[in-house]
Amino acid sequence: MKGLKALSLGLLVAVGSNFALAAPVDYKIDPTHTATVFSWNHFGFSTPSANFSDIQGVIQVDEANPAKSSVDVIIPISSVNTNVKALDQEFQEEAWFNAAKFPNITFKSTKVETKDKKHFKITGDLTVKGVTKPVVLDATLNKLGIHPMSKLPTVGFNATTTFDRSAFGIGNYVPNVGDKITVNITTEASAAK
DSSP states (O other), X not given: OHHHHHHHHHHHHHHHHHHHHHSOEEEEEOGGGOXXXXXXOBTTTBOOEEEEOSOEEEEEEOSSOGGXXXXXXXXXXXXXXXXXHHHHHHHHSTTTTOTTTOOEEEEEEEEEEESSSSEEEXXXXXXXXXXXXXXXXXXXXXXXXEOTTTOSEEEEEEEEEXXXXXXXXXXXXXXXXXXXXXXXXXXXXXXXX
């Protein structure tokens, strides 16, 4: 009888442990290791790029069911860096991002599709200047594990997407300055202690 009780207890512990491992985990985005770089065509002569920083948000990873994972991100317009101070200031103005009225860009995932263990399609609602449109991120899992410095569970992704900026009410100088925006994202996010 004692053996049966011990076996039952062992099974409960094992099942409970597996269930805990399978629970979704919230990873808080590390803004110091996250960048959103966007680029565009400039009169056909060059392809300038700019970066948003100080990005905040949560990546929820469900290892047992990746389709239930999610992404929720906030990008402050004030963080834009084009390496041209006058253009950074211009981007804050009403004709561009109108940062006074719409201080943030947001992305909230609505669907995650698994291509394989490292590649995903993340569909979500991108909101820029008060306009919300669906976009699809092609995402690659770089690594999931314990970070050697923080000792925290950490996840890292790269992702890309493209969209027409005019769809978000930012069509200045189109078509001479390209409408199509290409976005490259890299991020690290860590679970809470």
